Amino acid sequence: MDFNAALFTQYLIIGIASGALIALIALGYTLVYGIVELINFAHGEVFMMGALFATTVVATVGVTNDSSGVAIVFMAIAALLASMLFSGLLNAGIDRVAYRRLRNAPKLAPLIAAIGISFILQNIAIYWKGSNPITPPSLIPTEYVRYNVLTEWFGLETRIRLRVLDLAVLGVTIPLLIGLTWFVYKTRTGKAMRATAQDRDAAALMGIDVNRTIAYAFLIGGALAGAAGMIAVYYNNSARFQMGFRYGLFAFTAAVLGGIGNLAGSVIGALCIGIVWSMSDGFMSQYIEGWGAGWTPAVIFAVLVLVMIFRPTGLLGEQTVDKV
């Protein structure tokens, strides 16, 4: 079968949108790992809880796709901010309750605690929303669900579809990324975070409240995951207690691929993973017999294992040395 450029572009668009989503989650892993060297295994579940919370907020307020355009836009922004706040506080709360006490314990202790917390959060999600996938309350006006930006706005005669939803993902992600960069490189707290990441003891000696700085990293990482959760619910039109596991691991793979601890690297890694994901889900089955979306996790985890083996520092990462 010949190379189908239109189909390829279509999956590229989906891949970039999913990549942007993954980037938001991956940044949470990177922020935390950069400072406390902890793989925050529960991060995927923080994302999932943000997603579930967003559905609750929208359902409670009661704005639906029949409401006026202004109400819908405000609702979307409010739900986004609410789930960011919720996930941020959840993540910082977990740090306060569990990880902070294990700061000086052997390195595997907080990792094991994080795995435990991820399971606890999944179970809480089952109590909260049941174990079956739920559909979020409809928010996007029906005429926009299948609306193709390329034909309607640019008048292009093409079968490639660029949905409003794809644009919305980028429209949320890009400002958040700019905001994060500004925060980390221009504010006092951001400077404190970078100092703590470099050398925790020296930072403490310089008068930085290390515990508070670490809490900020968890708060911001959690907030980004919450934003991703809100977007993911409407992008996929479903949510489930297990969604955090796959998204979380894909995002972690992205962070490792880009070089964990490196913010720009995480975004690049996330775009790569997003594109690999959508190609494997859709494009590959056109060319390889027996290929299906079921193979995607195997492909992504193979990327993870191979990167870990051959280039554990990732694409942009620096060499980290084990401290004796």
Add this chain to the structure above:
Amino acid sequence: MAASLAASQRIDVRQDRRDARSKTLWIGGGALLMALYPFLDNALGINRLGSFMAIFVLVILAMGLNIVVGYAGLLDLGYAAFFAIGAYTNAFLTSPTSYFVRNDYIPEFLRHFWPALILSFFTAALFGVLLGAPTLRLRGDYLAIVTLGFGEIVPTFFLNATTITGGTLGINPISAPPAIPFFGGDLRFGASDQRNWYWLMLAVGLLSVFLINRLYDSRLGRSWQAVREDEVAAASMGINLVRTKLLAFGLGASFSGFAGSIYAAAFQYVHPDQFRFSVSIMILAMVILGGLGNIYGVIFGGLLIASFDRILVEVLRDPVQSFGRTFNIPFLENHDLSQDRFLVFGLALVLMMLLRPGGLIPNARRRAEMEPESEEIAAAESESLYDARREQEALAGERA
């Protein structure tokens, strides 16, 4: 000083001997009770032998994971993958419906339980070494994630490679061991001979306890602990780090493969969902709950969590629901305890890490590190290199 040290060592030796004797008594008594249980099960009509078979396999898995995590200190989050490899190896070799048997790729003499069991052991070991060789030089948390990735790839493969694995249908039936002559009669291992299966698994479990105990005291076992405590110090004492870690990883994997093979044969069925990430975490929770590095602790933790998973969830469902109805607690009225599994595993991991990192029954060596016997030893242990050097410099200054 020297005299008192020798005296305390003498006391230690006597104490050790007494400990060993009471330990043997405990294990012997426990094993005897468990061996007699099938008669009780039959007499009282409990009908839980099938659950106990699964529990024994899970406990054996926990003992195997304890080698990797508890002894060698390598966090393996994909332990169920080796379990799956063992189970599927057995299924591929012995099931009449397997792709390889149908196409006559398997020689006749391999299509039986015992050769398949041995092959599963070595296949899992092979995969353990293949995964371990390039990854064991990684740092602890990276290794954990690589094993997790591997642990997800394996069931994904078994789920999607439908031509050879049957996908979601799984593979059945799987060949059972031939009858063993026993006091004139035969011990048969059909689907209805649960009692014999129970004894076989108990025997395998006890053999594992014996082997792992011998391993723990061996040169290799001591190197594992040395590597776990301090890699740099261990390497400078002449321990080959790569070889030691690889052996721990490979042995742990082969243990898991071996258990998987027996599990497949006992339940006559393999399915990709039996080997998901949550299984790896359940086994990890057993090891952590019981006590990292202490085989008896691990057995205890394994029995606790496995019996919750396989027995309590079912037994307690009706009482909990009727409790909810009596006291009008809507949450409990239709509550299915099998929904609480993740909560139990998660709480076991978190609470143990926060409150009792050594586990319910901690390893003696670890306890000694955490709770030194006397203040003198504690002070000596917490004395840093810096203090020692300063003292030395002060002494040198005095001499000058």
